[in-house]
Amino acid sequence: MKHSFEGIPLLQIKDLKFYFKFHSFERSKYLDQKFMEYLQYRPSFEPNPLEKKAREDYWSLGREKRIVDGEDYTYQQEEVLVKAVDGLNITVHENESISIIGETGSGKSSLLFSIMNFHLPHLSHKKGEINYISRNTKTPVNLLSLSEQQMEQYRGIHLGFIPQLPKESLNPWLKIGFQTGEVLFEKLSVRQEKIKERVLEFLGKVVLPDPKINYNKYVDKLSGGEAQRVCIAMALLADPRIILADEPLSALDTIIQANVIHLLLTLKKELKSSYVFATHNLGVAGQLGDTIAVMYGGEIVEVRSKEKFFEEPLHPYSKGLLNSAPWYAVKHGLELEEIPGELPKPHEWPSGCKFHPRCPSAMAMCQNKKPPRMQMNGSLIECFLYS
Numbered sequence: 001m002k003h004s005f006e007g008i009p010l011l012q013i014k015d016l017k018f019y020f021k022f023h024s025f026e027r028s029k030y031l032d033q034k035f036m037e038y039l040q041y042r043p044s045f046e047p048n049p050l051e052k053k054a055r056e057d058y059w060s061l062g063r064e065k066r067i068v069d070g071e072d073y074t075y076q077q078e079e080v081l082v083k084a085v086d087g088l089n090i091t092v093h094e095n096e097s098i099s100i101i102g103e104t105g106s107g108k109s110s111l112l113f114s115i116m117n118f119h120l121p122h123l124s125h126k127k128g129e130i131n132y133i134s135r136n137t138k139t140p141v142n143l144l145s146l147s148e149q150q151m152e153q154y155r156g157i158h159l160g161f162i163p164q165l166p167k168e169s170l171n172p173w174l175k176i177g178f179q180t181g182e183v184l185f186e187k188l189s190v191r192q193e194k195i196k197e198r199v200l201e202f203l204g205k206v207v208l209p210d211p212k213i214n215y216n217k218y219v220d221k222l223s224g225g226e227a228q229r230v231c232i233a234m235a236l237l238a239d240p241r242i243i244l245a246d247e248p249l250s251a252l253d254t255i256i257q258a259n260v261i262h263l264l265l266t267l268k269k270e271l272k273s274s275y276v277f278a279t280h281n282l283g284v285a286g287q288l289g290d291t292i293a294v295m296y297g298g299e300i301v302e303v304r305s306k307e308k309f310f311e312e313p314l315h316p317y318s319k320g321l322l323n324s325a326p327w328y329a330v331k332h333g334l335e336l337e338e339i340p341g342e343l344p345k346p347h348e349w350p351s352g353c354k355f356h357p358r359c360p361s362a363m364a365m366c367q368n369k370k371p372p373r374m375q376m377n378g379s380l381i382e383c384f385l386y387s
């Protein structure tokens, strides 16, 4: 799929499908714990209330509550497969920044996890292709076809990842300097003196105060903003060609957000990597992305250059997102408008266009036919209004 950003393709995602899988009661408890460990690298992670609700919703599928020995347990009746990403296509080019926007639960994080090919036990059954085109070989490698050992050679080296919750993602038992430099030692066998030099250079680049002092600290001594800077340094350290950032600002307060946006834009110019940002914040998406990709129900429904998107969004869902953003309404003198209804859960996705129950422009055919994917002046759109 081509879109308005002209350049050399680095990552081509073709017809990606991705499922949540649920198992029996005992296994589910185990998987739940493993999921948290994999996702946040420590078992004591506490999700924020929205994530907690989303996770509870997912985990309640096909299950019932039971009281056993006075304790509340959840009992899984049968295995359930739920699509998290549904036939998704997108291309990331060299030096391009794509902001993927959509409501919480639209599949943005699942998409980033699937690109990193994290083997989360209950995110399974991946289908389709995620082709990474290496600078050296120029031959596409389908990341989904790689073993865990082979994939490890791509993580951190070719693909950097900035997590959503910086403090929870850093290892509380390792000093900041050591864990920041681990990728160089583990994957590139760089000598210790060189690692320290480069880590200090990058802690300086991300404007962490007193890099030499913070090098020897543990994460509990850092603020949220400082921890985020460490995670950014860690993601950039081995000079990966693509950086994936999962809601990189959501855990930070407004002043720190502005600093981190400025930092990411500066680093983007300096290091010439490509970025994929997942965010529900349209203002952040506009600041960070050259291209905006709108995600709904596990699919990309619109891809457009930032300028065109904010000037004239095409898809009714994109229009709804913008009209419900306070800053956009104030800027354009509009009344705030809500998108009616709620994002359906993956196991309740409707037939036809998934947005049709909420769409003010829905037609009869939208209920049972899937809209085709079309190109329009360098933009991509999935909606019958433009077919």
Ligand code: SF4
Pocket: 315, 316, 317, 353, 354, 355, 356, 357, 359, 360, 361, 362, 363, 366, 371, 382, 383, 384, 385
């Ligand atoms: S295809 Fe139909 S329901 Fe879907 S966004 Fe377009 S007009 Fe609305």
